[in-house]
Amino acid sequence: MRTLSKVCLPAPVAVNGGLCEYPSASQSSTAHSSLTALHTQQQVVQQSFPPAFFLDMDIFRQAQLELPRPGLTVPLYVSDLLGGDGKVREMAITFFSTIHPWMPFISKTWAYKHLLSPLSPVHADSALLLLSIQLINWIPSASANPKTPMYTAAKQFFFELETAGSFSIRVVQAGLLILLYELGHCIYPSAYMSVGTCARQAVALGFDKDIKQGNTTGLSWDKVEERRRVWWAIVILDRFMNLGNPPRMLATTDPGTGDILPADDTPWERGLLPSSEPSTIGSQSQLKMGRFARFAQATYLLGQVFRHVSDQPRDDAFYEQEAAQLNRTLHALIHLSQSEAETRRLEFCTQTAVCYCALLILEAPVGGQLGDYPTIEPDVISRESARMSQNFLPGGSIPLAEVSPFILHLLYQGCIILSSSSRELRAEDTNSLILLQEALKVLTQRWLASGRILSPIYNVPSLNDMVLEAYLNILAARKAMLEI
Numbered sequence: 001m002r003t004l005s006k007v008c009l010p011a012p013v014a015v016n017g018g019l020c021e022y023p024s025a026s027q028s029s030t031a032h033s034s035l036t037a038l039h040t041q042q043q044v045v046q047q048s049f050p051p052a053f054f055l056d057m058d059i060f061r062q063a064q065l066e067l068p069r070p071g072l073t074v075p076l077y078v079s080d081l082l083g084g085d086g087k088v089r090e091m092a093i094t095f096f097s098t099i100h101p102w103m104p105f106i107s108k109t110w111a112y113k114h115l116l117s118p119l120s121p122v123h124a125d126s127a128l129l130l131l132s133i134q135l136i137n138w139i140p141s142a143s144a145n146p147k148t149p150m151y152t153a154a155k156q157f158f159f160e161l162e163t164a165g166s167f168s169i170r171v172v173q174a175g176l177l178i179l180l181y182e183l184g185h186c187i188y189p190s191a192y193m194s195v196g197t198c199a200r201q202a203v204a205l206g207f208d209k210d211i212k213q214g215n216t217t218g219l220s221w222d223k224v225e226e227r228r229r230v231w232w233a234i235v236i237l238d239r240f241m242n243l244g245n246p247p248r249m250l251a252t253t254d255p256g257t258g259d260i261l262p263a264d265d266t267p268w269e270r271g272l273l274p275s276s277e278p279s280t281i282g283s284q285s286q287l288k289m290g291r292f293a294r295f296a297q298a299t300y301l302l303g304q305v306f307r308h309v310s311d312q313p314r315d316d317a318f319y320e321q322e323a324a325q326l327n328r329t330l331h332a333l334i335h336l337s338q339s340e341a342e343t344r345r346l347e348f349c350t351q352t353a354v355c356y357c358a359l360l361i362l363e364a365p366v367g368g369q370l371g372d373y374p375t376i377e378p379d380v381i382s383r384e385s386a387r388m389s390q391n392f393l394p395g396g397s398i399p400l401a402e403v404s405p406f407i408l409h410l411l412y413q414g415c416i417i418l419s420s421s422s423r424e425l426r427a428e429d430t431n432s433l434i435l436l437q438e439a440l441k442v443l444t445q446r447w448l449a450s451g452r453i454l455s456p457i458y459n460v461p462s463l464n465d466m467v468l469e470a471y472l473n474i475l476a477a478r479k480a481m482l483e484i
Contacts, residue, residue: 048165072124072164077153082130085118092116094401095133102350102404103180103236104262104292105229106173107222109271125170128157132177136184139401140448146185154178155190162197169230172201176233183237184405186449195238199251207231208252211259213280221273229262229292236299239306243357243409247310254303257282261297265290291351294337298354301330305358323362330355330362349388349398353410356381360413379429382414386432389439405447411436412453 082088092115096108106129114120115130122130135154140146158178161171175198182191202208209215210228217224238252260278267274279289281300289297305326308319334355363378389411392398418433443450 072161072166074122074124074127075157075160078127078131078157081150081153082127082134085116088130089116091130091134091137094137098399098401099136099180101402102291102295102406103233104265104268105176105226105233107226107271108269109222110226123170124157124161125166125168125174128154128161128174129170129177131157132174132181136177136181138181139446140185140444144448146181146187146448151178151181151187167201167205169205169207169227172198172205172207172230175201176230176237179237180405183241184447184449186452192241195234195241196251199234199238202231202234207234211255213258213260222268222271225263225268228260232262232292232296232299235303236295239299239302240354240406240409242306243361246306246361250303250306254307255281255300261293262290263293264288265292289340294333294340295351295354297333298337298351298358301326301333302354302358305330305361309361327359327362330359349391350404350406352388353385353407356385356410357413360417378417381410382417382436383428383432385410385414386435386439389435393435393439393442400442400446403443403446405449408440408443408447408450408453411440411443411450415440 115126131154135150179191179194179198182194207227207230210224211231235252238250242248258280260280263274308322334352337352390396392400392403414436418429440450440454
């Protein structure tokens with residue numbers, strides 16, 4: 001039975017309506033000793049981190065320095081939450097069957113060989129990753145508070161590792177899972193800040209360079225692929241975080257057309273070297289790219305839409321041509337994803353949802369700059385969104401536990417569009433609206449953010465009216481501009 005070394009950190013206990021009761025004199029001495037020991041331990045770890053990594057990279061490389069392994073001991077509050085080997089393996093199986101298929105940035109081969117092996121030592125960063133896996137598996141009740149003791153423990157341990165100078169891919173992966181949890185359960189502004197933290201750590205480790213062609217790290221293919229996937233996960237989450245405000249500055253730069261996409265998921269899952277050259281954003285699309293590569297493609301186009309609607313057009317003709325090109329490319333990717341879904345029996349709801357969100361932003365961009373190019377009507381997207389939601393409603397083909405939070409924004413937009421129709425809804429639109437509402441209600445059983453989305457739409461009439469009026473104004477502006 002593998003055991004985790006423990007450090008118990010005492011803390012003041014809240015009593016009497018929020019006042020803190022501190023330890024007695026004898027307890028205080030013990031607490032002071034423990035905190036002093038922890039401080040000394042962290043100092044040792046920090047002193048072992050080579051400052052040249054940030055101050056002078058040339059010196060760091062010439063001296064052949066290496067980043068140290070995380071040296072903190074796994075604290076008691078973490079090891080108690082993780083439990084024994086059986087519980088750890090069970091939560092890993094759940095994670096790799098529900099979360100991993102739509103966000104595969106942790107090597108499954110590595111996890112089962114090292115992370116879950118009773119013979120492998122449990123380093124601090126590995127323990128944090130395990131705790132974050134357990135966190136993202138959490139299934140809430142309707143009235144649950146997502147700021148659970150496990151969430152607090154994960155945030156605290158992440159901060160302790162960061163403060164101690166621990167720097168590794170496992171820390172970044174754990175940070176991404178914490179971020180996904182915050183996004184899925186509507187914990188703001190923490191989710192927004194977590195994107196920046198993950199991005200800065202990944203950039204410092206050079207993950208942003210791993211998607212560039214010709215970049216050589218000396219690492220094996222599977223390790224480079226994992227680093228590449230971590231970076232794409234950050235790019236995806238960074239852009240998804242800005243769906244409600246496209247002009248807001250991103251934490252990561254847009255990838256280039258020559259940048260490498262994730263490899264096909266199937267061989268990577270098995271640890272097999274791909275038989276073909278890696279696909280890039282600008283290379284011709286093909287049917288065997290995998291879900292994550294398609295997700296990355298859709299995210300790249302979403303980023304291009306953000307840039308397009310945020311720029312002040314200097315050339316109206318070019319602006320309209322660019323919008324038309326983005327429109328065509330997004331439709332082509334939707335069609336390709338649907339074809340691949342049928343051919344390979346893979347589910348592409350997540351990336352299709354991102355494409356539809358991008359089309360809606362093109363349809364009603366910030367500032368009302370619209371072009372006279374063929375578009376897909378918003379209510380058509382809403383009806384298609386309702387059709388997609390049937391996949392995870394009772395009787396559908398997708399278990400609720402496997403639905404990603406990336407579809408929530410599209411369902412929300414669909415409700416707004418159909419609710420704000422100035423004409424009388426057709427039977428088809430009414431049915432679609434009912435399906436979208438039901439889908440959001442059902443998804444509260446997995447992601448609490450769905451309930452937060454429902455709240456302003458249905459529970460606060462005044463706010464509901466404001467939201468509908470705003471969207472009606474956008475659609476009216478578009479109609480007026482097209483009639484000029």
